[in-house]
Amino acid sequence: GAVVSQHPSWVICKSGTSVKIECRSLDFQATTMFWYRQFPKQSLMLMATSNEGSKATYEQGVEKDKFLINHASLTLSTLTVTSAHPEDSSFYICSAVDRAYGYTFGSGTRLTVV
Amino acid sequence: KNQVEQSPQSLIILEGKNCTLQCNYTVSPFSNLRWYKQDTGRGPVSLTIMTFSENTKSNGRYTATLDADTKQSSLHITASQLSDSASYICVVNQAGTALIFGKGTTLSVSS
Secondary structure, three states, X not given: OOOEEEEOOEEEEOOOOXXXXXXXXXXXXXXXXXXXXXXXOOOOEEEEEEEOOOOOEEOOOOOOOOEEEEEEEOOEEEEEEOOOOHHHOEEEEEEXXXXXXXXXXXXXXXXXXX | OOOXXXXXXXXXXXXXXXXXXXXXXXXXXXXXXXXXXXOOOOOOEEEEEEEOOOOEEEEOXXXXXXXXXXXXXXXXXXXOOHHXXXXXXXXXXXXXXXXXXXXXXXXXXXX
């Protein structure tokens, strides 16, 4: 089936630094990818929709300057958490849509800001 | 309001037993309904996808049902194993838009 690779699986960074998370569709092309955030014991919350070759669409309440999304190719989208603070600590998950297999999720990235 | 509600919130069963998880939705227009399994610290993994016309779909020990008239779905797990311990998420794809997630049911299988 379709595979979405997300990297890194976990990262610890200092407050004020930036962190980049990569999401790759390994065996299919994805014109659209999605970025989610998940707090403990909560469901996934859509942050933004990443569109190849154009600007991402952010959900209400998500700061676009805080969470920079780049979808430069049909197989890669990146999420950069800029000037991270402890409240940004969370589990970030990407997903991509494949016509045959539907939505496939990455394995997630656990971000801890200290 | 488009919502997906799951019950129970959490469930503990003994290894080898069966269980059924429930999902009710008010999403319209409806495209499809998906069940995902999410292990702690991992991304969701698809178990089943059902469209409007499908009533039942199985994936190994997992069997999902869908009643589009009553807008209800269930996920039945047969002969549970310790590895079934996870969060099970019901997700409804609203036609033409993104996914609407339930909050999930946390299943704990004990020996």
